[in-house]
Amino acid sequence: MSGEYGVVSRFRINLNKTVFWKFLNSVNSDSDLINKVINGFTTAWRGLTLTMKHLFVGNFKRKVLPITDDNYFKQQNDTNTIQYPMQQLPTPEVGRYQLDVEIDDCIVCDLCAKICPVNCIDIESIKSTEGSIGETSDGSKKLLYAAKFDIDMAKCMYCGLCTIVCPTECIVMTNQYDRTVFELKDLNYEFSDMSPEFAAEKRELLERQQAEKQAAKLAAMKAKEGGA
Numbered sequence: 001m002s003g004e005y006g007v008v009s010r011f012r013i014n015l016n017k018t019v020f021w022k023f024l025n026s027v028n029s030d031s032d033l034i035n036k037v038i039n040g041f042t043t044a045w046r047g048l049t050l051t052m053k054h055l056f057v058g059n060f061k062r063k064v065l066p067i068t069d070d071n072y073f074k075q076q077n078d079t080n081t082i083q084y085p086m087q088q089l090p091t092p093e094v095g096r097y098q099l100d101v102e103i104d105d106c107i108v109c110d111l112c113a114k115i116c117p118v119n120c121i122d123i124e125s126i127k128s129t130e131g132s133i134g135e136t137s138d139g140s141k142k143l144l145y146a147a148k149f150d151i152d153m154a155k156c157m158y159c160g161l162c163t164i165v166c167p168t169e170c171i172v173m174t175n176q177y178d179r180t181v182f183e184l185k186d187l188n189y190e191f192s193d194m195s196p197e198f199a200a201e202k203r204e205l206l207e208r209q210q211a212e213k214q215a216a217k218l219a220a221m222k223a224k225e226g227g228a
């Protein structure tokens, strides 16, 4: 038994030696392999180091500073995020976020609605039957009522074109970026200050005036034909 065991042991030792030398030969014959192994470990180590760094750095809180502060853009290494909404980043006064309309200064010219690339401005104008209904703060005459002035901010792409074409500069982009709502329809902002009853009354007056003008025109044409 011991003789057989000795033969098996020697065979195993020889086999292990063979495998080891084959391995060493293959490693020595291919110097690129060592470099590849070293590179693999180095890359993995760098990746893990970065992961560990970000794992703990996220515990730091970003200080809320105004955009004018010299350190505003220097806080990038301290944190991954902020505790919103308890903590909010300040926005510059000239921020271009939510739209606002000073409806008293609107002459209802419809230019903003026409230029809007996504058709998110919906205006209904009613011509005044009594001529001028007032002036805007820059002295422009108002001849139309804004029965409807809706902006669907869910569709708005914040291009700002509407603010550029407005002749009275009454539609502006504000630095208000957070108008969180629960219903999508609540992102439709209504700026008209006309009540439905008042708008209906003005619509009726205009229709009546137009009908009277049309009747007078027809009567004049008939009189002309009768005279001829």
Ligand code: SF4
Pocket: 099, 112, 115, 116, 117, 118, 119, 120, 121, 151, 155, 156, 157, 158, 159, 160, 161, 162, 163
């Ligand atoms: S900012 Fe652009 S997309 Fe938004 S309402 Fe004005 S024109 Fe339309």
Ligand code: SF4
Pocket: 101, 105, 106, 107, 108, 109, 110, 111, 112, 113, 123, 165, 166, 167, 168, 169, 170, 171
């Ligand atoms: S362009 Fe200005 S004035 Fe004309 S409808 Fe739009 S907001 Fe009113």
